[in-house]
Amino acid sequence: MNIRTVRSFDQKVDSLSGGIQTTGNYPTEVVSDKIPALLAFFPEIALHVTRPIRWDSDHVVLLDDETKEICKEIVRCAGLDGSVKIALDYFDASINRVSAWTVGLRNTQKALLMALLNPTDKLTKLQNENNWTELMVLGEELKTLPFGDVWAEYCKECGAPLDGEWFDTVKQYEKEIQSKRG
Numbered sequence: 001m002n003i004r005t006v007r008s009f010d011q012k013v014d015s016l017s018g019g020i021q022t023t024g025n026y027p028t029e030v031v032s033d034k035i036p037a038l039l040a041f042f043p044e045i046a047l048h049v050t051r052p053i054r055w056d057s058d059h060v061v062l063l064d065d066e067t068k069e070i071c072k073e074i075v076r077c078a079g080l081d082g083s084v085k086i087a088l089d090y091f092d093a094s095i096n097r098v099s100a101w102t103v104g105l106r107n108t109q110k111a112l113l114m115a116l117l118n119p120t121d122k123l124t125k126l127q128n129e130n131n132w133t134e135l136m137v138l139g140e141e142l143k144t145l146p147f148g149d150v151w152a153e154y155c156k157e158c159g160a161p162l163d164g165e166w167f168d169t170v171k172q173y174e175k176e177i178q179s180k181r182g
Helices: 034-039 065-076 097-117 120-128 132-142 147-158 167-176
Strands: 045-049 084-088
Touching (some): 065 120, 084 097
Parallel strands (some): 045 084
16 A cells, blocks of 8 residues: 655645645735725725736736725725825836826726715615625625716816727827837
8 A cells, every 4th residue: 555645835844744734825815805904903004006916017007806895995994084095006017107007097096986986884884784685785786887987977077088088198108208218
């Protein structure tokens, strides 16, 4: 009979001794979960919002699920009062940096607007009352609200270009200014 020994990948031992065994792969933590925990102990926090480093060195803030969750937590914790200082990362080695910065800034604004459109007080009340079914129903219905129309109106009121309109300006800037730098 062959007996094989199980070993973990992150320890240089001949065999495991019992208890919890590890493989070197750990569950990934998310930033959004940390915001309320930190604000419970500190009056303000500095938050560096970025996209995880990938093989192509992208750091552009995307409108992904985690960015939306980060902004939901900022709004839920009343972090827009100044207690959460938001810094954005926009470095990218493979695309135009002005575009990277613009996309990241606009995506953060979109995520904050989405969070502000949620009926936070009602959601909190339902949670505090342990009304899980209504909380789930309302949460699912919120996912299909017409966010794009609200964002377009916000851009108009701010005098900012709508989605699909700003990129030509960046291309012109790249052609006239950035291409002559080096």
